Amino acid sequence: MPKSSQPLFLARRSYRRRRMMDAARLLPVAGAVILMLPVLWAPGETEAPDTGRGTVYLFASWALLIAAAALIARGLGPALDEDDAAEGTNDPAALLYEPPRPPADDRAEG
Numbered sequence: 001m002p003k004s005s006q007p008l009f010l011a012r013r014s015y016r017r018r019r020m021m022d023a024a025r026l027l028p029v030a031g032a033v034i035l036m037l038p039v040l041w042a043p044g045e046t047e048a049p050d051t052g053r054g055t056v057y058l059f060a061s062w063a064l065l066i067a068a069a070a071l072i073a074r075g076l077g078p079a080l081d082e083d084d085a086a087e088g089t090n091d092p093a094a095l096l097y098e099p100p101r102p103p104a105d106d107r108a109e110g
Helices: 012-041 051-087
Strands: none
Touching: 012 051
């Protein structure tokens, strides 16, 4: 592969946006792994599991996943707004769903 005289340059904004999108894609996988960790805590125990500790872990990890999703959404918000503006769909009213109207009746009421 020939070496070029110019260094490889990736725009900082697009690089960060792509990494944030990668993080958004990996968050459900990371969440599944985090939520399945208690299964590995003591697989061979014959005693009853400690439900208090497991419950605290479950809700703490759930809150952590919600916070991570909020941070990722906040980071992706401006980038997605720029993409919408470039496509001409920046009007929020255009993004609302409008249900189809029934066909007009040709007969006049009266």
